[in-house]
Amino acid sequence: MASTTAVRRLQQIQRNLTSSASESSYKKKFRIAVVGSGNWGTAVAKLVAENAAEKGQFFEREVRMWVREESVHGRNLTEIINSEHENVRYLPQVTLPTNLVADPNLQNVAKNADIIVINIPHQFLKSVADQLKGIDYSKKVAISCLKGIDVTPNGPKLLSDFIHQHLGLHCGVLSGANIASEVAREKFSETTVAFPVAPNYEQGEPDAPLMKELFQRPYFHVQMSDDTAGVSIGGALKNVIALGAGLVEGAGWGDNAKAAVMRRGLIEMSQFAADYFPSFRPETISTTSAGVADLITSCAGGRNLKVGREFARSGKSIKQIEADLLNGQSAQGLVTAEEVYELLTKQNRLEEFPLMVTIYDIINNGLPISELPNRIRE
């Protein structure tokens, strides 16, 4: 009966986390800002602006989106977005709500907001956070839509923790099986949001049910979670596993082998999260959009899968493949695989994560792919 209890308990947690917001719960209407206007940044800005327009009981109508100013055919990108309601540079052919206002002034955008949605590429986080300094964030909250974690030789660190420590800004996370172009085109998707109660929370301030109102759309379903680490870690490690799935595809091994790599990947993702984040719950990997669903989407396509596949198929160097497929950019899975490998090496734990280590060894240390089954044999 223990298992029935476990499943029921999970359902109960989900019910608690999905209780709805009511207007009278909040002390004001909240003003929303979005920091970031790339592909995924603009897709999320579009949907929160749709909610701001529809849910006047919770939110101020206008949503400001910080856009790093650039010139497109001689015009400022912010001016194009605000007059034509289209981000022609990063999300072309998608009409944006008229209440979404592009703004090139980062400090202004952040200063005037109550809820800040942070959605920039991982590699710009440090410099954008530096530019965000000097504002009082004690009455503001944030949600990070960045995928990933920072892994250093001292251990992994959540990006939401980095934001909190760097700015004093309480920060939750959003992650899921969310290919940006599909969300932007309102194709049905799910996501997972973790928004823990802020240390200095007072009645009437933004809470988890409000965050659900902020992101939930008819085409974008939000499940709330209380497991920030679990929601964050899936989005980082799945890139490593997708590289591995690509290796197996490129080697021509078939769907059974690919499913085996993904299965082992799920186990190592859970094990890594459990080892480094005591509050992690395995259900976050095995049952949420940020866990198993995001892994599935990433292994169906995406740049990491393609890099792994091309590596196994062509015998080219990784540098060459990055040049050919990614305009010389790096696939995030390669960076994370190396960071994880260095951490595990330093802690003498390579044997505990045979799949992630083997993927690294195949790509970087000349290990033949044929060794993979032997390495991950249980």
Added chain:
Amino acid sequence: MASTTAVRRLQQIQRNLTSSASESSYKKKFRIAVVGSGNWGTAVAKLVAENAAEKGQFFEREVRMWVREESVHGRNLTEIINSEHENVRYLPQVTLPTNLVADPNLQNVAKNADIIVINIPHQFLKSVADQLKGIDYSKKVAISCLKGIDVTPNGPKLLSDFIHQHLGLHCGVLSGANIASEVAREKFSETTVAFPVAPNYEQGEPDAPLMKELFQRPYFHVQMSDDTAGVSIGGALKNVIALGAGLVEGAGWGDNAKAAVMRRGLIEMSQFAADYFPSFRPETISTTSAGVADLITSCAGGRNLKVGREFARSGKSIKQIEADLLNGQSAQGLVTAEEVYELLTKQNRLEEFPLMVTIYDIINNGLPISELPNRIRE
């Protein structure tokens, strides 16, 4: 810390279940038979015969495979298999081991064996079991490689339990992400085997470590499990979920939506197993080849996915699609979806399994696919 404990506990169970067999543990060399010689039957017969030839310390060399006799270009199929070592009818272009002997006499095959691997299409189980009556099975054991369960309005029943009740033959199960043609061609695959201790077990008789020796190959990795229900149920319900994944593909909704259906499918599979089989453990669905990996493989291709996709894409009737795609055969997912629907209707539980019920309603009751997101919203 609870989560760390849970992951560690799982690892401990896996270690116990993966302890190896030693020659001195057994009172004799065991004789293996395979009942069934279709595509999957022959692929499994091939690999157990390879092990019988290599592991003389455990097994008699000769493996008998029951073949329902038929004529192929004027010759008996058994004669072709035994002279050319190829099942030209059901697994062409794969060379079979010379110690695998085709035999048209079902009673002889079963009577002389210690370990019987049962691997026939689900719909023939009842009639083959009837033909197997009249033998003393008290000192024999079996493994069922059939995928699925029987779902009646009185509840679901494991096929291994049917075999035990029908014949008095102790029966375990093998299930996993196992596309037969890939296993037959020795492409890397994993599988899950549950072989509980028999009620009348005596020291020296076949046990779980021996079953691992029987099936484990360099290209076919076996994880042992103690959860017969969990291993069995994934193979049945994944067909229903694959239909749903096909509907979403056919509707052109993209990878996010497909991953959402698969994620919800995993949750409903676990919930169904927990409700009807108290000994079920959720880890079997979330971490084994018979669970999440088999679902992934089935949703990557396969007949259920194709039927769902064609239904959504073409607007044809299911009957017409079965005629066009499957030579008039039925997709197993359609049968299981109906059985589950009838069970839940009788028990007034339709609302507890919204995904499986919605898939049934779309296919059989004219529900528009556009209703799916609303129906599975948490």
